[in-house]
Amino acid sequence: MRGLSALLQVLLLCLASTALSQESELSLENLLEQAEADPAAAHQLGLRYHAGQGVLQNYTTAAAWFEKAASQGFAPAQNMLARYLFEGFGGDADRARALTLFRKAAQSGTPQFLFDLAKVLETDPETAPRAAELYQQASDAGMIDAQVSLGVLYQEGIGVKKDLAIARRLYEPAAEAGHARAQNNLGLLYVRGEGVAQDYERAAALFQAAAEQRLARAMTNLGVLYENGFGVPVDEERAAELYRMGGNQRAVSEGQNAAGPRIAYDARLQPPDLTEEGLETLKKAAAAGDPVALFQMGWLQTGANDTISGDMRAAARLFRAAAERGHPTAMRNLAVLYLDGLGVPQDYVLGHMWLLLAEKGGDPGSVALRVEIAEVMTSGQINEAQRRAADKPKD
Known part of the structure; x- marks a missing residue:
């Protein structure tokens, strides 16, 4: 079941962005005005919170809007809510209700919804034949993923004769x-x-x-x-x-770090002055609480330059101080240290939280890293990271 869960989670993380790119004409204010009465607008608002587009990513809020649209029979919201309930995003998992919603959404005949229902049904020998039928329908509609999944069933003899x-x-x-x-x-x-x-x-x-x-x-x-x-x-x-x-x-x-440190430098900044006088000035600015100086000193402490010997614990302290003062790239780098367990105990929840805040702050590299790490986190961990990000005091 973990393999199915991981696949649905990856789909969940990726497909909403596609939907947003196709339906992002309305402003957030317009969506909020329309969402109470229009299920399509409520669904779109849910996608905004799901993807963190113009808002802090929050699956609990997204789930509430999907619920509102799904209750009005809107198939895309039914399917998204089913994914949330299957994984436990934004609240407790409820796979029985998720299956009911997957079935309702699939009645629309949308290939992706047929595919999602089939992924759930193929895990049970009693429903695997129905999964094969659904894959066939989605494949006939031109969905390559469904075609390949149907091929796997024939290769393994699951739900069909091998x-x-x-x-x-x-x-x-x-x-x-x-x-x-x-x-x-x-x-x-x-x-x-x-x-x-x-x-x-x-x-x-x-x-x-x-x-x-x-x-x-x-x-x-x-x-x-x-x-x-x-x-x-x-x-x-x-x-x-x-x-x-x-x-x-x-x-x-499997949730293990294999990429090594992924420390970034803020592309908006000039490289720090590494002369003796320049470093002294930088240290004084950092001691005075300047976020840029704190960030640059943290970056140097990662061993990015031979001028200062690397000290990841010091880097973490400096990045945290800069992050608390609103520096987005410092937030991202602090997240990396938490994700990789460098200078701080490894903590995916805190890492994900800082990536959410960095993304909201405009750091361009945080989105891909957040999506990557979310694929190996549990729904409970992601929910907790989002809760902490939402509760973080605003300057």
Whole structure:
């Protein structure tokens, strides 16, 4: 169930942004005026709070607006609320009600809603055949993800009779279109000679294409080919590199830090003056509480320059002081220290909280990092981070 939960969470994190890009004409004030009576506006307002667009991201508030729109039969809100309830975002999980809402939303025939319902149903042998039907409907409507998921059911014999030839036919156009999961799965069929003639060279090309899209399983599979010389020349160094890359990608997906420090410098600022006189001036400004000076001293304490020996505990203190004074890049860097456990105890909740505040403060690099880390956090952790961000005193 964790695999399903993780997949739905990734979808939840990504798809609302797409919806927002398509329906963002109305201002926040206009949405607030219309949301009480218009379910589409209420849903749109929920998406704003879900994505943190123009507001501090808050799933509890988003859930309330999705609930309002869903109660009026608005299918997109029913589907989003179902995802929230399935994961426990913005409140307690209620998977029974989530399934009811998934079913209601799917009645609209929207391919994404059919797909989301199928992802839930395929985990139960009794409902897996219905999942296959839903994937087929979504696939017929042109949804590649559904086509690939249907291929997996045929490959594994889940809800349908196992048929590797059908699985191959489903994977091939998706792989040709650049779908990483289809490329990897089709590559495995060629490696094993299942449903196709065994072809290691073809498998290697497919794994390579998927690996270039950072699919960890494909990196590992390609590493096996290089280690054994199947379809590619024997290259143990390349194999080891791929194993490391695949392992790092898995580590990120399992909540482990594999990327190392991700400290950023504020691009709006000139580099600090590293002369003896310049450093003395910078230290005095930091001691006086200047947020820019605090930030720059924190950045230097991370070992960013050989002039000052790195001290992550000192960096954390300085970044925190700058962050408390409203410096967004300091907030982001403090978040990184919490996420990586550098100079402070590792704490994803505090890290996520500071990323939310940095994003609200206008730091451009915080969004991608927040989305990345949210994928490996529990719904309870995200809810708590959002609560703390909302409760943070405003200057």
